[in-house]
Amino acid sequence: MTMLSAARTGAIGLLLLGSLTACDDGTPVAAPDIRPVRVMTVEGRAAGEVISLTGTIQAETDVNLAFRIDGRMVERSVNVGDRVTAGQVVARLNRDNEESGLRSARATLQAANARVVETRNNYSRQRQLLASGFTTRVRYDEATQQLQAATSAADSARAQVQIAENRLGYTDLVADSNGTVTARGAEPGEVVQPGRMILVIAQEGGRDAVFGVPASVKDRAPENPVIDVSLTTDPAIRAVGRVREVAPRADAVTGTFQVRVGLAEPPPGLRLGSTVTGRLRIGGGEGFEIPASALTRIQGNPAVWIVDAAAQTVSLRPVEVARFDPAGIVVSSGLMAGDIVVTAGVQALRPGQKVRLLGAAS
Template structure:
């Protein structure tokens, strides 16, 4: 019994001695991280679009009159010279019209000769007083009517002559046939496209461009154009024409880039890619490894330089590039961003910066 009391007293003394000691200091975990200092830099984005080569001047050639086409002497891909015959209409109706106009002119001229002779007789008789004034006036009127009939017949003859010439379709400039719109034997209408002619001269690279790119691209930017099947074939050009209205289906604008001295391999219809450098306002870019997510949004860890603790912050991204991201909002130049070790951090954690900050 005495022995038990001694043990209890010893235990009580030990507990009282423990109560007088100060609690042990809590160990704070300091995690090493790699960081960068955010800095603004000029933004340059290379935009690449796909298009094709067209002639700068391309015209649809057609007859000025309707008729049955009896001949088309060119096909797609043929090179033509100025004045070369492209197609012909059946000229029978127009030739008959020309003969009728010639006959009408001959009749009008005969009538004019007769009326003029009658007028001269009446004028001589009037001078001697052997004819009344009214008879002279009638002769003068008949002569003037005959002269008007001759003038009309001459005009009709010129029209008929032109219609005969219009039965033959000729090239108005040298170029290459790129399309055909009718075959021999068809009845064609006035103005209907018979052949499409890419006139010899400059070439354009044609692209469908989104409206957002038109707003951000410089007005006089230089475009580098390459053949898609052979990137070594290159030409440069500048924007020559922008469509005033967007395509109703694609909502893009047709842009023509005039090519300066295009190589011969850039044939009409060739598929090309056009690249242009777009410079925008300075932006802040960070390595993609700095990104994490919080509240279903992109976020980054920001280091407080005073106490070396970290905090999460949501950011808005402008675009992704290979290995980097461009920040639109949420990060200012000069702030310290954690770029390695982001998955092992928690808000308020102490960190130790590894290596020099760049």
């Protein structure tokens, strides 16, 4: 080996030794990327969605008062808003024709009774004569038939008197229960027909809150729900009730279904016609509610990032979404109480990545 070759070999050795020394000089290796994320802890089931609807207070039972006979109405003693009591006369028809009819029926009955007396006396004579042999069977039978006919005519006349008395009584329109007048259908001086609505009485003893409910809400509502009803202008005045009646057909104009909610012990402030707000919670208990920002996708399916509290790493977990609410989403499966879900920064994560928790909310 020449002296030049030996020099080159020594230089290369020094370079290699310098390189090995540089690799072992204690310089730290770059730490893995730790990404800060905001999280929440899943606790409890979703509370469900609260639906608010506006309605009015109505009587549980409305009664239409109408005359049974026709005639000219000469008096109406109450108006809308007035309170009536059972047995109170609220309107009257002209009585002249009915009084004349009653007098005619009574006169007919009087004549029929006189005819009964006459035929009964004749029958008694013919029976005595027949027993003595001074009359014939034919005359006796004729007397019997005349008595029967007269008795029937008297019964018919008596029934006509009863009818005439009833018709005279029908000229007075009488309230059959306590309540409040909510509508009127005729004015004094009008000629009314039988059955025409004269007054509408809201009976005492029950109050309903009536709402127009969309089909989507009606179909999702639980069976026999409890409805919270409060006065729109003063929410402190409130009552609870249950659905008493649901219309089988939607309104042709609004497309909503009329739902009547029977109120339990409504306070005096919930007056007839008052505007109220009804609140119903639907969909509760079917999953866990999380913010919409926590949702991502894995192979086209919804998923969320779950934090391993011990290792401080994240992993993707598929979930099933039950519904989207204004406050977030409700997950029906894939989560358990106590899971730590990433709610912000989900787009920049990768499986197994180290994270630093910025805050936890439940």
